[in-house]
Amino acid sequence: MSESPKSSRSLAGIAGIVAIATLISKVFGLVRQVAIAAAFGTKAAYGAYQYSSIIPGFFLILLGGINGPFHSAMVSALAKRDKAESAPLVETVSTLVGGVLVVITLALMALAPQCIDLIAPGLHQTAHGLEIREIAIQQLRIMAPIVWFAGMIGIGFGTLNAADLYWLPSVSPLLSSVTIIAGVGALALTLGPKIGEPEYAALGGIVLAWAALIGTILQWLVQVWAQHKAGLSRLRLGFDFKHPGVKDVMNVMAPALFASGMLQINVYTDMFFTSFLPNPGAAVSALDYANLLVQTPLGILSNVILVPFLPVFSRLADPRDWPELKMRIRQGLLLTAIAMLPMSALIITLANPIVRVVYERGEFQQSDSDLVAVVLMAYAIGMFVYLGRDVLVRVFYALGDGDTPFRISIVSIFLNALFDFILIKPLGLPGLVLATVSVNVISMIALLWFLDRKLNGLPLKEWALPLVGLAIASVFAGLASWGTLLASEHFLGTNGLLILIGQLSLSALTGLGVFALIASRLKLPEVDMFVGRIRQRFVK
Template identity: 65%
Template sequence: MTQQDQKPSRSFAGIAGIVAAATLISKVFGLVRQQAIAAAFGVGAAATAYSYAYIIPGFLLILLGGVNGPLHSAVVSVLTKRRREEAAPLVETVTTLVAGSLLVVTVAQVLFADAIVDIVGHGLEETTRAIAIQQLRIMAPMALFAGLIGIGFGTLNAANQYWLLSISPLLSSITVVAGLGILAMQLGKDIIKPEYALIGGMVLAWGTLAGAVLQWLVQLIVQWRLGLGTLRLRFDFKSPGVQEVIKIMTPATVSSGMMPINVATDLYFASPIPGAAAGFNYANLLVQTPLGIISNIILLPLLPIFAKLAGPENWPDLKLRIRQGLLLTAFTMLPLGALMVALSVPIVQVVYERGAFKPEATELVSSLLVAYGIGMFVYLGRDVLVRVFYALGDGQTPFRISIFNILLNIILDWFFVKPFGAPGLVLATVGVNCSSMLMLLWLLDRKLNGLPWREWGLPILGLAAGSVVAGVASYGTLVGSQQLLGKTGLLIVVLQLCLSGFVGIAVFAAIASWMRIPEVNSFISRLRQRFLKK
């Protein structure tokens, strides 16, 4: 929707403050959910089956229904350029089209659940396989709700509604935790016994589906109140606005759909490794908690700005905004990745090691966390660049790159799984993200008539070097504190983690301050002013 149709614009830092607070609450609940699953099932049959059953419905929810997903990005890119009265018919038509398509996907998952599980989990034990098949059939309707949620996110984002976008995913966490709580009250300590794995697996599946339904209902109510569309069926598929959404959405959706294929490939290679699939979920959650908060802070405000600067006459300003997005990504992701690598073991111990989650599981998950930490910057940096292409109305380029990366991921999985085991599969994903980011930058350089490589590259390299120094300082502090205090006891581990993390952050902050990067200093200053004013 155009500026005259909206409330006065909030500043980038103002939006970031709202998004940060709401996303933090949502991610904390997500972490609590994963802790509850870890304590109840560890890396046993219920959690392992859930990892395989969740591949398609879960990734549809995250990618199609997620903030910054292809549906969200396409709807924002189109609605931002149009008047408010055009929004409802456009949203209703897109909803009709997407819902019809995803109903077919839902039915297909129910009918072919056993074949899907057999493809991605060829080495699963029979009990785990049976649980996964039932879980997939229960969660199959999430395909439909994923599309509806993604459209709603885009509609609300275009209307400057940021709080609900960032906080509504906590509903899924609440329903899963509530279900596990009821199950724990019924079974007590017996919940961890293998004979109750089927019951636990069903609770996980039904809780996840209930959360998706609630998330959609909450945003639908707000959407109705704002007059931005109802559940009315519309078939005006040839209108210019709808055609523009389809032009961006179709390749972007297919491109995003390549990611579950990559994950399924990873799980295929991981299936002979005991506990690897569940380990991926636990380690990924630890990375996605800060990554999700920061990605929302950076991408939510920037996506409408990218769309408004898509015209050739605005490309100089667009390049400045892309630089801002990449430098803020480097400033946040590089030091966080370094801390993940340096402090992987105490992080996993503090968050997960209780109940059915034993030291052996800590060893597995911490090794995976190291590999994830290495790739945090390229993961989010790639997302920033993909959103630029969406804003320019080009969904084909990210799609073609995703097709190429499927083959690359298979090759890297095959090479890395033998020498490195499960962490090698994560390193393969890091390699794929590096490849994507480099190709996107090269193509963007050609599309925008040149990029200032030196102006972008030198600050990022400096921040990378500062992150390495900070990681070394953090790890050294951890080793020193362990020599003095030992390695056992939750309070001692928490103290060591806090102290080591503080040292690493302080070292990086000193280096970043010395570098005097304008975008970083301006963002921090405005964010500080906002929170101090409150």
């Protein structure tokens, strides 16, 4: 009995460490993106980087990320073993995995042209596309070793977390952002205004690639030092392949790798189709710039909404508790709507000033802002279904059903490719984003339908009424925000960073005020719950 409070405080402390470290990493990630935008805009160097980094980035996210397959497998295997067993097991798993990743790394370096052609076959169509292809091939050869380091980082992440060491591994990803910022800064100081000229595109691409590789190496070295200091591992090979822990690691790692890998296929699909657009470098860069602006609020608000519900869903998995579970599902969906629907409305109406404030400086010009703003508006349309789908997926996991979301994900991959093919011609780049939004809508409807059957009926009509009310409130919020923006532009113009920030702040506050006024009249308990969580998380 006496240990329970201690465990609770320990979990809260761990969550706090990870949350702070993640926030710091996101801030540095945004600064990195601003530096890249100022240096390269949507020109060839960064467009090529987007194509060349998809494979190394895939491995870095898949293998090296927190809660990734390697991280989960190592935590699972080491948490139930004595510290004395840790070093031999870590060394053996590192040797086994490292050997496979060395082969993949060498293959990427040797087959870089073929890999880029597979990722972006449309680059052959224009001279500009061929230039991007050549830069991307060089970048991929430089960044190929990231594949090996990604695996080692994932193993190190899990090893340190299993030993209750969280701060250093959680904050270490910002090293990649720091090295890219430093590399881009050094290039800008060296070339000055000439940094955006076409003849320096290849040099800029090479600097980006080396900075990304060096940042990954530094992240790995920090973890190696931490492991060595904690007595968890040494830099030597291990060949005890019959160790029972190796089997435990592989049993967790294999299915997790497959499931996580499916999520990255949609990214590749969009990349594939951007290569057929008239300016593929600008298109793929715009996707990345806009995606960051959407994922930042999504990531912060998802922690506020989703994390507290996960244990609640799990505790209500028994059929006797299903009435309360249904109530909690409603709460999860309505909290998502309260957060995401007005956010979508504001981003749609304020997309251009948002992009201009964040990115427009240096080589990132007004034409780049216009392109990214259109893509950002398309992303914003799907914010509610993106997070709402995650709420429903967590319910299935709590009920012990991972198969249904997995099957829906497989179907979604094919639908995404089909919708990309259908929408890219009439709508261009925004069509690729709207294809993903459409697939998320279909996925959410499918999840609701299967959940309705699994839980013997959901009060969907009852849930629909407050959702419609919140949607209407968001529309009025967007209109109020838009009207305020137009009025301020009429009197103050649109030039100057301080003017843009002032217009953006005033318009956003007006829109949020209108939404809050209408939402409060709906008498929804979830509105009070959302305000309470925001205060608890951000107000001391």
